[in-house]
Amino acid sequence: MTPRDEIQLVGGLLDLPILDCEGRYCGIVDDIELADESGAPRVSALLVGPGAYRGRLPRWAFALVRRIVGAHVTRVPWSAVKTIASAVELDRSAGELGLDRFEQRAERLLPHRGAL
Amino acid sequence: MNPLELMLGILTAVGGFVDVSELVFAAQAGSGFGYALIWVFAFSTIGIMVFGEMSGRVAAVAQQPVFNLMRHRLGLGLGLVTLIASILSNLITCAAEVGGAAIILHLLTGASTALMALAMTAVLVGSIWVLPFKWIERAYGLLGLVMIVFAVALVKIDPPWAAIAGGFVPQVPQGLSVRELTRFAYFGVAIVSAVMFPYEVYFYSSGGIEDEWGVKDLAVNRLTCIVGFGLGSLLAITILSSSAQLFGPLHIDPQLPGSAALEVELPMGRTGLLLALLGMLFAISGAAIETCLANAYGIAQFFGWKWGRRKKPWDAPRFTLTWIILFVLALAIVLTGIDVMRLVEFAVLFSILVLPLTYLPLLLLASDRRFMRTHRNGWIANGLGWGYFVVILVAALAAVPLFILTSGGQA
Numbered sequence: 462m463t464p465r466d467e468i469q470l471v472g473g474l475l476d477l478p479i480l481d482c483e484g485r486y487c488g489i490v491d492d493i494e495l496a497d498e499s500g501a502p503r504v505s506a507l508l509v510g511p512g513a514y515r516g517r518l519p520r521w522a523f524a525l526v527r528r529i530v531g532a533h534v535t536r537v538p539w540s541a542v543k544t545i546a547s548a549v550e551l552d553r554s555a556g557e558l559g560l561d562r563f564e565q566r567a568e569r570l571l572p573h574r575g576a577l
Numbered sequence: 578m579n580p581l582e583l584m585l586g587i588l589t590a591v592g593g594f595v596d597v598s599e600l601v602f603a604a605q606a607g608s609g610f611g612y613a614l615i616w617v618f619a620f621s622t623i624g625i626m627v628f629g630e631m632s633g634r635v636a637a638v639a640q641q642p643v644f645n646l647m648r649h650r651l652g653l654g655l656g657l658v659t660l661i662a663s664i665l666s667n668l669i670t671c672a673a674e675v676g677g678a679a680i681i682l683h684l685l686t687g688a689s690t691a692l693m694a695l696a697m698t699a700v701l702v703g704s705i706w707v708l709p710f711k712w713i714e715r716a717y718g719l720l721g722l723v724m725i726v727f728a729v730a731l732v733k734i735d736p737p738w739a740a741i742a743g744g745f746v747p748q749v750p751q752g753l754s755v756r757e758l759t760r761f762a763y764f765g766v767a768i769v770s771a772v773m774f775p776y777e778v779y780f781y782s783s784g785g786i787e788d789e790w791g792v793k794d795l796a797v798n799r800l801t802c803i804v805g806f807g808l809g810s811l812l813a814i815t816i817l818s819s820s821a822q823l824f825g826p827l828h829i830d831p832q833l834p835g836s837a838a839l840e841v842e843l844p845m846g847r848t849g850l851l852l853a854l855l856g857m858l859f860a861i862s863g864a865a866i867e868t869c870l871a872n873a874y875g876i877a878q879f880f881g882w883k884w885g886r887r888k889k890p891w892d893a894p895r896f897t898l899t900w901i902i903l904f905v906l907a908l909a910i911v912l913t914g915i916d917v918m919r920l921v922e923f924a925v926l927f928s929i930l931v932l933p934l935t936y937l938p939l940l941l942l943a944s945d946r947r948f949m950r951t952h953r954n955g956w957i958a959n960g961l962g963w964g965y966f967v968v969i970l971v972a973a974l975a976a977v978p979l980f981i982l983t984s985g986g987q988a
Contacts, residue, residue: 473947476649476656478641478881489648489881509881517653547639547646547948564883567894576889577709 464542470504478548479509479537479560487555487564492517494536507537507549509560535559583797587805589718594809595816596864597677597834598670598771598921600857603813604831604840605986606764607820615744615814617765621772622810624965626802628936631943631958632778633798636785639948643782644878646948647938659934660879666931667776667872668903670924672910674865675701676917677834681858684835685851691912698908701865702901710787710886717863723856724812726841726849731815733844736822744818763979763986766972767922770929772810773969776871778939783874787887795952816840832918834861869907873900922985929976932969940966 468474470493479488491513496505511526512534518526526532535558543552555561606614632643639646648656679694686693704713753761790798819840824831831837838857842850870886877884877896884896891897910920940962944954954962980986 476653478645478878486877486881486883489879491653514653518657519654522654522657547641564894567898568891571891571894571897573889573891576706576891577712 462545464504464539464545466545468504468545474504474507474545474549477545479507479551480548481551481555481558481560482543482553485555487551487558487560488535488537490549491534504539506539507542508534509537510534583800585715585719586797586801587808588722589715590801590805591718591722591808591812593714593718593721593860593863593867594806595721595724595813595860596670596771596774597674597861597917598767598774598925599813600677600816600834600837600861601832601918601921602764602767602771602925603817604820604824604837606768607817607822608824608829608831610750610761610764611821611825612740612744612818613748613750613761614764614768615741615817616747617768618772618810618814618817619745620747621769622806623961624769624968625773625777626806627958627961627965628773628778628939629781629802629806630799631939631954631962632782633785633790633802634795634952635939635942635949636782637790637794637798638792638950638952639942640786640791641948642779642786642874642878643939643942644779644875645881646942648879650938650941650945656879659931659938660875662927662931662934663775663779663875664872666924666927667779667868667875668906669910669920669927670774670776671865671868671872671903672907673917673920673924674861674868675904675907676911676915676920678858678861678865679911680834680917681854681861684838685854685858691914694908694911697862697865698904701862701869702904705866705870705886705900706890708886710784713866713886714784714787717859717866720859721856721863723852724860726845726852726856727812727819727837728815730841730844730849730853731819731822734819734822736818741814741818759979760983760986762975763983766929766976766979767925767986769969769972770925770932770976772813773932774868774928775931775935776868778935779871779875780867783871783878783885787885789887792952834917834921865907869900869903872903919985922980926976926980929969929973933966933973936962936966936969 475490477490481487488509490507492508493504494506494508495502510533511530512532514523514526537558541551541553543550636642675694678697679690682693683690816837823840823843838850838853841853873896876899882895883893885893946953
C-alpha cells in the first residue's frame with residue numbers, strides 16, 4: 462500500500478512500527494496529523510514520541526508518562542512515507558527526520574568494542 | 578531446509594526448554610502427587626507448541642515480531658498495560674533464574690549465593706555483549722542438553738513405566754483431602770504457567786526475526802516447536818517421574834532448585850550429581866538470558882527502537898542499555914536476600930496473570946488476513962488456540978485464590 466491509496470487510519474496506520482530508508486526501526490506511529498485542505502481532511506504527518514500520547518491515554522497516565530520520559534514529539538511529513546504494510550517504510554533516513562536523537566544519545570554511553 | 582540447521586534448532590529448543598520453575602515444580606509435583614500431574618505437563622506442552630508455532634509464523638510471514646504488532650492490534654492503552662505486566666512478570670522470572678543459577682553455583686563451589694549471583698550476572702551480561710544472537714541461542718541451548726542425564730538416571734532406576742504412561746491420562750488422584758486437592762490444583766496451574774511462560778513466545782518470535790526467518794522457514798518453525806518443545810517437555814517429565822519414585826515414598830519435599838540433582842546422584846553417584854548440576858546451571862542460565870532479552874525485545878519493539886543482538890550492541894543502543902539495566906535490576910532483587918523459592922512462586926503467579934494478555938493479541942494477529950495472507954490460522958490452529966485461551970483464562974482467574982489458600986503450594 463502506498464500513501465496515495467485509501468487507508469484506514471486506526472486499523473491500518475496507527476501504532477505501526479516505522480522503518481527508515483535503510484530498514485532501521487525509528488519509532489512508532491504514535492498519532493496522525495490531519496490538515497484540512499478545502500474541506501477535505503488529509504493526512505499531513507505522522508507524529509512520533511510520547512508527547513503524541515496526549516489524548517490517547519487517560520490524563521493521569523499521560524502525566525505519569527510525561528514525568529518519566531518527557532513529552533517530545535517528532536513530526537514526520539506524509540511525503541516521507543514510501544509504503545505501508547506491517548510497518549511504515551520511509552524514503553528518508555532517521556537522521557534526516559530527527560528520529561535518531563535518543564539512539565545517538567544512548568550510543569554515546571556504550572563502549573564500541575568487544576562484540577563479535 | 579538444511580537438515581543440520583534443523584537438527585541444531587531442535588536440539589537448541591530441547592536444551593532451552595527447562596527453566597528453574599519447571600525444575601522446582603516438576604520435582605515437587607512428583608514427590609507430592611506421584612505421576613498424577615504428568616498430564617498437565619503434556620497438556621501445557623501442546624499449548625506452548627500451538628502458541629510458539631503461531632508466534633514464529635507471524636514473525637516469518639509478517640516480518641514483524643509479536644510485540645510490534647501487538648500494540649497495533651491492542652491500541653496504546655491496553656498495549657501499555659500488557660507491556661507493564663509483561664515487564665514485571667519477565668523481570669521476576671529473570672530474577673528467579675539468576676537466583677536459581679546462583680544456588681547451583683553455590684552448591685558447586687561453596688561460595689556465597691550473593692557472590693555467585695553477582696558472578697553469574699557478569700557472565701550473562703558478558704555473553705550477550707560478546708556473542709551474536711545465534712551463538713548465544715545455540716551455546717546455552719546445546720549446553721542445556723546435559724540435562725539428558727536426568728533421563729539416563731530415570732532409566733537406571735527402572736521406574737514402573739506403565740504407571741508413568743498412565744500419568745499422561747488426565748486425572749485427579751482419588752482420596753485426597755480438600756486441602757490436598759487445593760494444592761493439587763495449585764500445582765496444576767503453576768505447571769501450566771511454568772510451561773507456557775509469556776517470555777517464551779516473545780523470545781521465540783524475536784529470535785525468528787534475529788535468525789532472518791521468512792516464509793521458507795515455516796516448516797522449520799513447525800518442526801522446532803513440535804519436536805523441540807515435545808522432547809524438552811519429556812525432560813521435565815523425567816524429573817517429575819524420578820522425584821515420584823525416589824522422593825515421594827520418603828515424603829521428601831524437594832523445595833530447592835538444587836534438590837532435583839539428587840535424583841541423578843542416587844543412581845549415578847558423584848559424576849551424575851556433577852553432570853546434573855551442570856545441566857541445570859546451563860539450562861537456568863539460558864532461561865535467564867531468554868527472560869532478560871525477551872523483556873528488552875518487548876520494550877524496544879513497543880517503542881519502535883532499533884533492537885536485536887544480530888547487530889553489534891552499540892548499533893541498537895537503547896535496546897542494549899535496556900537489557901543491561903534489566904539484568905542489574907534482576908540481580909538487585911536477588912541481592913535483597915529474598916528466598917529464591919518465593920521468587921519462583923511469584924514468577925509463576927505473575928506469568929499466569931499475564932498469559933491471557935499475551936496470547937489474545939497473538940491469536941488475533943495469526944488469524945489476520947492483512948498480515949498473514951494465506952498463512953493465517955487454519956481451523957486446527959484457531960480451534961486449539963481459542964481452546965487453550967479459555968483454559969489459561971480460567972487458570973489465571975484461579976491462580977490468586979489458589980496461591981493464597983495453599984500459601985504458595987506449601988505442603
